[in-house]
Amino acid sequence: xxxxxxxxxxSVLDARRLDRSGVEPAGRPAAVAFPRSAEQVRExxxxxxxxxxxxxxxxxxxxxxxASTAGAGAIVxxxxxxxxxxxxxxxxxxxxxxxxxxxxxxxxAAAAHGLRYAPDPASLEIxxxxxxxxxxxxxxxxxxxxxxxxxxxxxxxxxxxxxxVSTGRATLKGVAGYDLTSLFVGSEGTLGVVVGATLRxxxxxxxxxxxxxxxxxxxxxxAASVALATARIQPVLAELLDEATLDAIDAAxxxxxxxxxxxxxxxxxxxxxxxxxxxxxxLGRAASDLRSTxxxxxxxxxxxxxxxxxxxxxxxxxxLIEDIAVPRSRLAEAVREIAEIAxxxxxxxxxxxxxxxxxxxxxxxxxxxxxxxxAAASLAADDIFELALRLGGTVTGEHGVxxxxxxxxxRELGPVSHDLQRQLKALFDPRGILNPxxxx
Amino acid sequence: xxxxxxxxxxSVLDARRLDRSGVEPAGRPAAVAFPRSAEQVRExxxxxxxxxxxxxxxxxxxxxxxASTAGAGAIVxxxxxxxxxxxxxxxxxxxxxxxxxxxxxxxxAAAAHGLRYAPDPASLEIxxxxxxxxxxxxxxxxxxxxxxxxxxxxxxxxxxxxxxVSTGRATLKGVAGYDLTSLFVGSEGTLGVVVGATLRxxxxxxxxxxxxxxxxxxxxxxAASVALATARIQPVLAELLDEATLDAIDAAxxxxxxxxxxxxxxxxxxxxxxxxxxxxxxLGRAASDLRSTxxxxxxxxxxxxxxxxxxxxxxxxxxLIEDIAVPRSRLAEAVREIAEIAxxxxxxxxxxxxxxxxxxxxxxxxxxxxxxxxAAASLAADDIFELALRLGGTVTGEHGVxxxxxxxxxRELGPVSHDLQRQLKALFDPRGILNPxxxx
Numbered sequence: 001x002x003x004x005x006x007x008x009x010x011s012v013l014d015a016r017r018l019d020r021s022g023v024e025p026a027g028r029p030a031a032v033a034f035p036r037s038a039e040q041v042r043e044x045x046x047x048x049x050x051x052x053x054x055x056x057x058x059x060x061x062x063x064x065x066x067a068s069t070a071g072a073g074a075i076v077x078x079x080x081x082x083x084x085x086x087x088x089x090x091x092x093x094x095x096x097x098x099x100x101x102x103x104x105x106x107x108x109a110a111a112a113h114g115l116r117y118a119p120d121p122a123s124l125e126i127x128x129x130x131x132x133x134x135x136x137x138x139x140x141x142x143x144x145x146x147x148x149x150x151x152x153x154x155x156x157x158x159x160x161x162x163x164x165v166s167t168g169r170a171t172l173k174g175v176a177g178y179d180l181t182s183l184f185v186g187s188e189g190t191l192g193v194v195v196g197a198t199l200r201x202x203x204x205x206x207x208x209x210x211x212x213x214x215x216x217x218x219x220x221x222x223a224a225s226v227a228l229a230t231a232r233i234q235p236v237l238a239e240l241l242d243e244a245t246l247d248a249i250d251a252a253x254x255x256x257x258x259x260x261x262x263x264x265x266x267x268x269x270x271x272x273x274x275x276x277x278x279x280x281x282x283l284g285r286a287a288s289d290l291r292s293t294x295x296x297x298x299x300x301x302x303x304x305x306x307x308x309x310x311x312x313x314x315x316x317x318x319x320l321i322e323d324i325a326v327p328r329s330r331l332a333e334a335v336r337e338i339a340e341i342a343x344x345x346x347x348x349x350x351x352x353x354x355x356x357x358x359x360x361x362x363x364x365x366x367x368x369x370x371x372x373x374x375a376a377a378s379l380a381a382d383d384i385f386e387l388a389l390r391l392g393g394t395v396t397g398e399h400g401v402x403x404x405x406x407x408x409x410x411r412e413l414g415p416v417s418h419d420l421q422r423q424l425k426a427l428f429d430p431r432g433i434l435n436p437x438x439x440x
Numbered sequence: 441x442x443x444x445x446x447x448x449x450x451s452v453l454d455a456r457r458l459d460r461s462g463v464e465p466a467g468r469p470a471a472v473a474f475p476r477s478a479e480q481v482r483e484x485x486x487x488x489x490x491x492x493x494x495x496x497x498x499x500x501x502x503x504x505x506x507a508s509t510a511g512a513g514a515i516v517x518x519x520x521x522x523x524x525x526x527x528x529x530x531x532x533x534x535x536x537x538x539x540x541x542x543x544x545x546x547x548x549a550a551a552a553h554g555l556r557y558a559p560d561p562a563s564l565e566i567x568x569x570x571x572x573x574x575x576x577x578x579x580x581x582x583x584x585x586x587x588x589x590x591x592x593x594x595x596x597x598x599x600x601x602x603x604x605v606s607t608g609r610a611t612l613k614g615v616a617g618y619d620l621t622s623l624f625v626g627s628e629g630t631l632g633v634v635v636g637a638t639l640r641x642x643x644x645x646x647x648x649x650x651x652x653x654x655x656x657x658x659x660x661x662x663a664a665s666v667a668l669a670t671a672r673i674q675p676v677l678a679e680l681l682d683e684a685t686l687d688a689i690d691a692a693x694x695x696x697x698x699x700x701x702x703x704x705x706x707x708x709x710x711x712x713x714x715x716x717x718x719x720x721x722x723l724g725r726a727a728s729d730l731r732s733t734x735x736x737x738x739x740x741x742x743x744x745x746x747x748x749x750x751x752x753x754x755x756x757x758x759x760l761i762e763d764i765a766v767p768r769s770r771l772a773e774a775v776r777e778i779a780e781i782a783x784x785x786x787x788x789x790x791x792x793x794x795x796x797x798x799x800x801x802x803x804x805x806x807x808x809x810x811x812x813x814x815a816a817a818s819l820a821a822d823d824i825f826e827l828a829l830r831l832g833g834t835v836t837g838e839h840g841v842x843x844x845x846x847x848x849x850x851r852e853l854g855p856v857s858h859d860l861q862r863q864l865k866a867l868f869d870p871r872g873i874l875n876p877x878x879x880x
Contacts, residue, residue: 091666091769092798114670136615147613149622150590165856171765172797173587174834175576175626176841176852177880178861182589182622186615203672206714226531230554232643272712274646325611329531357612358532394614401616412616416605420868421618427863440617 004040007032016076019061019068022320022373023403027072029056034081038156038164038195041077045193045433046162048075054436057189059100059131062123064321065402067135067188067438077193079130085109086196094153094170095199099130106199115201118145121398122310130194136186138398140237140306143356144270145202147398149185156196157184160429170198183424188400188439191428205270207294208236211279212302214261214289218242221263222332224283225355228267229328231282233275238356239266239306242335244342245313245350245363249305252312257305260289265355266306268299306352313350313363320364320377324388325397328358337387338362345380359397401439409440444480447472456516459501459508462760462813463843467512469496474518478596478604478635481517485633485873486602488515494876497629499540499571502563504761505842507575507628507878517633519570525549526636534593534610535639539570546639555641558585561838562750570634576626578838580677580746583796584710585642587838589625596636597624600869610638623864628840628879631868645710647734648676651719652742654701654729658682661703662772664723665795668707669768671722673715678796679706679746682775684782685753685790685803689745692752697745700729705795706746708739746792753790753803760804760817764828765837768798777827778802785820799837841879849880 007013008031016032017025030053035041048055056070057077070076083100090113097106103124107117120139121127127137133155138147154168168174168181184191215221225238241249246258257264267283269276276292284290293299313319326334335351338360342349348365362384366377385395385408395401395408410418418440425432425440447453448471456472457465470493475481488495496510497517510516523540530553537546543564547557560579561567567577573595578587594608608614608621624632655661665678681689686698697704707723709716716732724730733739753759766774775791778800782789788805802824806817825835825848835841835848850858858880865872865880 089767089769090670092767093669094767114672136619138613138615142613146586146590149619150586159856163856165860166854167857169765169834170767170832171799171834171837172768173578173582173765173794173799173837175578175838176834176836176845176849177857178627178631178864179576179589179619179622179625180857180860182619185619187618191618203669203674205672205674206711229533229643230530232554232645234643234645271646272714274712325609325613327529327532327534327610328612329529354613359611359613392610394609394611394616396616397611397613398615405616409616414606416599416603417607417617417620420605420620423867424618424864427867428860 004044005034016058016061016078017070019063019066021064021066021402021404023066023069025069025071029070029074029076032076032078034078036081038158041158041193041195042162042164044075044077045158045160048433049161049431052431052433054433056435057193059128060126062127062131063135063402064399065404067400067402069403080128082195090115093172093201095201097129097197097199099128099194099197101129103127103129103132110201111204114204116204117151117199118202119148119151129197133185133194133197134187134189135400138359140239140354143238143354144234144236149182151200152181152185152197153200154198155181155184155194157192158195159192160431160434168198172200186400188402189435190425190439191434206272208268208270208299209276209292209294210299210302211267211283211290211292213265213267213283213287215263215265215286216261216288218263218335219332220286221265222335222355224286225265225331226328227282228279231278233269233279233282234271235279235356236268236270237266240353240355241305241309242339242351244348245309245352248312248316248350249308252315253308264305266303309352313365316348317365317368320366320373320381322362322364322381322384323397323399324384324393324395325357325359326388326391326393330391331355331358334360334387334391338384341380341383345376347376347380349380358393403438406440444484445474456498456501456518457510459503459506461504461506461842461844463506463509465509465511469510469514469516472516472518474521476521478598481598481633481635482602482604484515484517485598485600488873489601489871492871492873494873496875497633499568500566502567502571503575503842504839505844507840507842509843520568522635530555533612533641535641537569537637537639539568539634539637541569543567543569543572550641551644554644556644557591557639558642559588559591569637573625573634573637574627574629575840578799580679580794583678583794584674584676589622591640592621592625592637593640594638595621595624595634597632598635599632600871600874608638612640626840628842629875630865630879631874646712648708648710648739649716649732649734650739650742651707651723651730651732653705653707653723653727655703655705655726656701656728658703658775659772660726661705662775662795664726665705666768667722668719671718673709673719673722674711675796676708676710677706680771680793680795681745681749682791684788685749685792688752688756688790689748692755693748704745706743749792753805756788757805757808760806760813760821762802762804762821762824763836763839764824764833765797765799766828766831766833770831771795771798774800774827774831778824781820781823785816787816787820789820798833843878846880
């Protein structure tokens with residue numbers, strides 16, 4: 001076995017102490033390890049366990065919550081060099097990968113066999129499977145095809161003390177023992193380090209039909225997205241853009257989206273012509289404008305608004321991307337109240353939503369400087385979390401808890417659940433070395 | 441609060457000491473409690489915890505593994521009277537139910553709104569949601585629509601000491617905290633007692649096309665089921681019946697299935713006409729006979745073979761229903777080897793398989809008497825488990841571990857995972873009162 005590569009170069013450390021949350025950890029990590037095998041990860045953890053050294057596992061550092069930040073004294077465990085697709089077995093509908101594989105690379109490899117890796121977080125071209133697993137990443141098409149957890153069959157995990165455990169299975173179905181796999185998925189590197197994953201690949205679907213429906217009123221747009229399900233339609237994606245977002249896109253791209261209506265709903269269907277026809281009927285009922293296409297390049301044009309939203313909002317100032325979810329029927333109410341929160345605190349908030357599953361991304365525009373977050377933005381964020389819980393929802397739909405939402409997590413979980421979760425953490429990581437202070 | 445109803449009548453106890461596994465527990469349970477609310481369950485558990493009394497939660501008693509058997513000294517916690525659908529919210533795609541709701545009843549209630557509860561264990565007309573959750577029940581259409589876990593959003597669970605914890609969420613997406621929901625799903629009543637469940641409802645799909653394809657060779661049938669996925673087809677169900685099963689059905693029902701081929705593959709498609717056309721092409725390549733229909737009553741005729749299989753096999757003798765899963769590509773090999781095991785031990789074995797996810801049910805015909813299982817049948821079962829692990833599979837695809845597969849579970853999990861699972865059990869149930877001796 002070759003030795004694990006290490007670095008203590010300041011530039012290497014600085015490139016691995018932050019994620020995309022804007023959270024600034026105190027100090028600089030002690031070292032970065034670049035393991036190339038499970039055995040090397042085990043060695044790093046055995047030593048860290050013996051020395052009680054904090055270890056921060058890291059994929060691509062695209063977390064939006066502070067989950068991948070590393071401060072003074074920590075070892076960053078950079079898993080990006082464990083990036084091999086070890087097996088791709090089309091007949092089994094299974095891939096076995098290392099954690100550093102880029103999500104889109106796996107999807108492309110599967111596509112060569114008529115299959116795909118279904119989860120599609122917006123970061124899929126830069127984020128890693130390991131990071132997706134750590135946060136149980138969602139995405140656009142999870143309304144129909146599920147989140148990361150729904151595609152993870154089994155895991156190889158190095159525990160805090162360096163032991164290696166295999167969870168789950170290589171089969172599509174199986175119920176032997178407690179579901180440790182789901183426990184590790186979404187645990188943000190606090191229970192163990194994923195060094196291998198057995199993933200489910202699904203058949204590539206039928207060609208899609210994409211709709212862009214504009215509505216004069218936000219409630220009509222939200223109602224249309226809800227009406228799809230009871231009309232027996234399962235959209236692949238249903239993305240809602242509010243007025244502030246449309247204004248931002250129009251300003252950035254010279255489009256006239258806002259003119260067509262104050263809310264835009266983008267819907268994609270892959271269930272065949274009958275389902276597409278029903279979708280056209282449902283979406284058209286209250287729309288001020290409805291366009292649809294099956295053509296590939298026209299589809300890209302219709303989806304351009306969603307893709308361009310974040311860059312357009314970034315032109316207004318520094319974006320704080322929130323991530324609440326509410327019961328689907330409360331979506332319009334949530335967007336309306338978020339606009340009210342923006343007025344109350346006098347901060348711009350643009351809201352995008354994965355309407356199909358009630359997951360909203362209110363994007364707070366927090367000034368132009370890179371300094372501390374303005375108080376008004378923080379207060380607005382707190383009001384948004386408060387709103388999510390009041391509507392029967394959650395403070396995080398797909399980004400995770402990290403450092404930013406720990407106080408709110410305790411409130412959402414309640415004391416019994418929070419207590420159980422802390423006991424689980426203590427069971428898996430009795431010395432508290434794995435990504436300490438995160439997720440709980 | 442009214443008091444919990446209790447019974448110590450011998451006939452009431454006897455009706456609740458067994459499940460459908462054939463396992464005979466030692467003695468008769470001490471009492472049966474019939475709670476009607478979470479509060480009553482809490483009270484039962486607080487007392488049991490204080491007195492260190494074993495508690496066996498029970499739904500409909502349809503377990504095939506001994507998981508619901510209760511012997512001397514145990515309290516049976518019969519949850520069948522907690523059978524209300526508390527909320528059904530079509531706009532949210534969510535139902536909130538008590539554990540004693542019959543699975544098919546929920547599905548019918550959802551259908552009135554264009555929705556359905558997707559998991560369909562064969563027992564769905566008699567088994568309960570709580571029992572489905574306890575075993576993470578599968579079924580026919582889980583190849584496309586997932587197993588029970590994939591439809592459970594959140595749970596209310598009474599812990600061993602009587603505390604009530606709510607897990608998960610009422611939204612379709614959410615990643616706040618560790619996934620306690622998945623930990624309770626499939627835990628066979630050993631970590632807590634489910635007293636409420638928030639379930640996902642999905643849109644009713646397009647009308648289906650059903651195919652019955654006969655093949656002269658088992659490998660051709662299995663290969664056809666595998667070829668579907670890489671031809672971009674996601675069947676709702678893909679059921680394989682082997683030669684011994686076809687013979688049993690022909691003998692019982694006067695049909696001539698075996699004449700058309702030595703293996704029968706039943707496939708259902710709900711993804712529209714293009715997908716159905718591709719399926720016809722793929723299934724037809726090597727078939728000796730291929731029929732298809734979209735008509736409802738003709739569909740029932742085609743599926744009658746699958747439905748009639750177990751009753752037909754029961755005419756041959758007492759059925760021991762095994763439940764292994766293997767990687768999809770090893771399906772034919774597994775069926776072939778099971779036939780060899782039958783010859784070796786001179787016991788009839790009929791094999792049905794959910795081919796879409798590699799889940800096989802070899803049904804060992806264990807004589808005609810109700811006495812102890814013959815040695816040859818037990819040896820054949822052990823050889824089947826051995827085979828599952830050798831092919832990279834699992835000893836239980838959807839029925840669970842219960843009492844019957846504990847030794848094999850330890851072997852499948854390996855020492856590190858088994859150790860972690862025992863620690864989890866001790867964390868949740870420090871006095872070991874919840875369904876003791878089961879599942880682990």
